[in-house]
Amino acid sequence: MAIWVDEDIRLLVQGITGHQGQFHTKAMQEFGTNIVAGVTPGKGGMQVHGVPVYDSVEDAMEREPNASIVFVPAAFARDAVIEALDAGIKLIVVITENIPFHDTMQFVHYAMYKNARVIGPNCPGIASPGKSKIGIFPNIIFKEGNVGVASRSGTLTYEIVASLSKAGIGQSTCVGLGGDPITGSTFIDALKAFEEDEETKAIVMVGEIGGTAEEEAAEYIKRNVSKPVYAYIAGRTAPPGKRMGHAGAIIAGNMGTAESKIAALEDAGVVVARFPYEIAGLIKNDKEIW
């Protein structure tokens, strides 16, 4: 078991002929992901690392993909996601950064209408160690195990996952939800799935300033999550009104501060680490998990 992504994934890569698309197609294959097709309009008939390239998602459906990863540039990303949704794909991971928020709103709502899941945008993707990876996480950081990780950040997650693995704590699934204000999947979606997943014994949340997703997650945890949850929140020292790298990492007025998130999570019984590298030790010392 794992959440959302397992060994049955048959992946389509949208934007496969670009620099990122090619590089990560190979990296995902090395992880063990079964990549069945790629799409780049106008490049049909090519091959990238042995993967056949098609002009459209509709054409690529003859290879029966059941998930897609989107690397296409921001200006064309909405089009790519809607094309995949219309072709019937039910899991779409959007790596692309800097997509206009109104575009994201549209494809996120269209995905709801199509009963499909979008992960991202502006995210590192999702990986279930030993099974499959749809994303750009470095392969070397993972270890198979029982901790579920959900995060709004990229590199900070690599850092935390690597420190977990080094401490002997493996992961069931790691999902990067994305650093934008509007994302297809939220902490609550991930918490719900990890709570239901038999393999997952503990959950790690990596949040950051901006919005109220962590506060909403805290409310959800109080009512619905029985498994131990650990968290780290980045941006305690970030000033209000400044976008800290991620489009979504901004304190607006008095909304979205780290203090508010940490207080809400602690109130829900979540153990919040002061430093990212502390999480591995905290989990290791939790006798109830092991």
Place this chain on the structure above:
Amino acid sequence: MKLFEWQGKELFSSYGIAVPKGKVIDKKEELEKIDIPFPWVLKAQVLVGGRGKAGGIKIANDMEEARKAFDEIMAMEIKGEKVKKILVEEKAEIEKEMYLSFFLDRSSRQFLMMFSSKGGVDIESMKENVKKIYINPLIGLQQYHLRKIPKEVRQIARSLYNLFVEKDCELAEINPLAIAGGEALALDSKIIIDDNAMYRHGELPKENAELTPLEREARSKGIAFVQLDGNIGVIANGAGLTMATLDALNEFNGKGGVFLDLGGTDDPEKVKQALEIMVKAKPKVILINLFGGITKCDTVAKGIIEFMQENETPPIVARIKGVNEDVAREMLKDYVIAVDSFQEVAKKAAELGG
């Protein structure tokens, strides 16, 4: 990107939203050419809030008062922001002040229309009187949504909604929305355009006045860069990791002066560009915290060394983890103070900064 009031009002006019007759000026002589009957309202054009309280809005009943108000406002600095332009407007006879806005609501992932029959004050302070109307972004604004607000402002709400969607706004706000002479009139504007969508709005102003000159330079090179109050420049890869590094510094009483997210680069040139901008911010110490997953540590090291051979830099404390970290560490040993852990790098930089 935030628009100034006068820029927002120009947009309003182009959408048929009535605004007071006015002119934006930056020289005192221009007052003489203004063809609007007194009394006037002179309004400082700044992006920060709290302008009225700070004295940035003044009434003038004749030219003499107008000149005096001009001088006073132009000399002001409101929350650190210098006044560069003044909007001179006719003073409308106001019967009623209301509030109207549309924004992208992160938590519901919908458009949110907010209306209050009491305007002119901060929206956060008038929670109980606010009507919240959620709008599905795929379906858009419907008649029944508009029936929830008074008849006299429905047309303006429709126009503001169109502007909000067509100009890729994060926020489009009219506060106060006045009724003057029986007509709805936008007395102020607050508009935030999504930076990600600027590429498809050539008609909108290009210069983001909220950024410092260095922040603007960094942005033009695709580097996420934020100037802060402290004296330690932090370079890391990834926004979350950079923020976490600043937080860790603070735990050791160090003060971050620059947030620089290198992103997922594998190009020594980009590293050099990042250092170039960092050095211009004149930090006392530079802290580099890298986790190389896709980024190779030795490529970053190459960029650092090439830059240091050609330029003067403050001391650099570095912690470099990930792919080819051993090679990178060996390369950098004569150039930077290399430490092993996240904790140590923050501690060491804080020491040097203090």
